[in-house]
Amino acid sequence: MPEYRRVLLDGSVVETERDGADLVAADGRRVRADAARHLPPVVPSKIIAVHLNHRSRVEEFGAVLPAAPTYFHKPTTSLNSHGGAVVRPEGCAWLNYEGEIAVVIGRTCRNIAPAAAGEYIAGYTVANDFGLHDFRDTDAGSMLRVKGSDTLCPLGPGLVTDWDFRGRRLRTLVNGEVVQEGSTDEMEWDMHYLVADIARTITLLPGDVLLSGTPAGSRPVRPGDVVEVEVAGLGRLTNHIVTGPAGIRTDVGAQPTASEEVRSTALGGDWEFRGVRPPRR
Incomplete structure (x- = not known):
């Protein structure tokens, strides 16, 4: 490949x-x-990420999947690369890794059927959808600062073409220890579905990136930690965590918090979905 x-x-x-x-x-x-x-192996005009998609993650949260996927946006200024430093700002404590697979668009895509989506995909790369959960209380559900702060979207090391996403293993390691492990077969919505869904109302341009979700096991990391995401056939994306040279300004805006929601979400709890359980199958 x-x-x-x-x-x-x-x-x-x-x-x-x-x-x-x-x-x-x-x-x-x-x-x-x-x-x-x-x-970064591509230069996207936009980065779109799906919320829950892996069944293990859904079960970890005790959640119920919606009838269709939901999404959030990561600014292109969050882009990072293989070997790059991921910054946890001074005063923040809840920076989580999320090993994922990124779909890269190859040609302008709008209003297509899922069966045709493969024709619009240039290839795939490894992603780590880091989240700074200290801001979960203040983003009103947008995830803008949680997922969109600078350096929180490493991609790489390369763009692989002619890669079949079916039956592929994914795992995340922190300091050499496996902390996440899953398969694309546990995704509720596959890569082609996600592309076609977004392209119903949003034109996808060459280089645009869709992040396809993470399995169970996302947890906080600290400065000094080395985080690696491996995907069969795509390689290994490696990053290290550093402390930002300056803290979050205190003279403007909401400040980082360590509320029950923040702690529970960062540690794989069910705060967001409390009282809602999946139906019996």
Whole structure:
């Protein structure tokens, strides 16, 4: 399966293709993949993420899936790359990893059937949909700061084409220990469905990214932790957590909190879904 990576090479942004352990530019220059300075593999105009999708995550929260998927938006300024630092601002404590798979759009897509969605997908990459839950109380359900703060959307290491998403394993590791493990087969809505659903009212452009949901096991990480997300056939995305050099300003806006909702959601509890349980099957 071809894999393409964007890297900084001799000070320039260069598109490369993976050749074994090397990355090869169109002009023939080579760099070792493990030594390259990676950039996000795509430059999207928008990043759209689905809420609950993996059945293990639904069961973890004791939730009931809606009749159709719901979504939130991550600004493009949240983009990060393989090897990049994820910033937990000073004064915040509830930064969670969420290992995911990202769908990358290959051509302009609007009002298509799910069966045709594959024709509009350029490929797939690994994602980590980090969330800064300290702001859950203040975003009024938008998830804007929770999921959209700077550095909270690592993608990479590369864009893989001709990849079949069916039956693929995903796992997340923190400091070498497996903390999440799941399969695309446990998704309620597959990649093609998600693309077609969004494209009913929102035009998807080449490079746009859809994040397809995370399995159970999302938990907080701390500065110094190394977080890796592995997806069979897509590779391993690695990031490390750092403390921001400055805290959240206190002279404007709502401040980070550690409410019951914040703690419960960050630790895999059922606060958001309390009193609502899935029906018997």
